[in-house]
């Protein structure tokens with residue numbers, strides 16, 4: 351067992367591993383797989399397999415610079431849905447406030463609940479917008 355661990359350590363030492371893009375691709379593969387199981391559409395299984403091959407090839411890649419650049423582009427292009435999800439999850443935990451995204455800079459803004467229509471002032475860019483609290 352010790353030799354296997356050493357071999358595994360040497361094998362994975364300079365590999366890229368997992369990042370946000372890989373986790374998202376993996377989640378997409380699982381969703382496509384489940385869609386294929388429940389609908390019986392073969393194309394979903396093919397999509398799932400392609401995504402899984404992408405995940406494994408990215409995780410085992412030795413070109414860390416290129417994989418990091420891909421992940422950075424992914425993070426830049428998905429900033430709005432990731433912040434929307436974060437604002438939604440913060441709002442679930444905090445029942446005294448509501449969380450909104452600034453339409454200009456996508457900063458998460460917190461306002462107290464139950465005050466009717468409020469003018470939200472973005473602390474980052476200074477934009478004002480109206481939301482129900």
Ligand SMILES: [Zn+2]
Pocket residue numbers: 452453454455456457472473474475476477
């Ligand atoms: Zn803003």
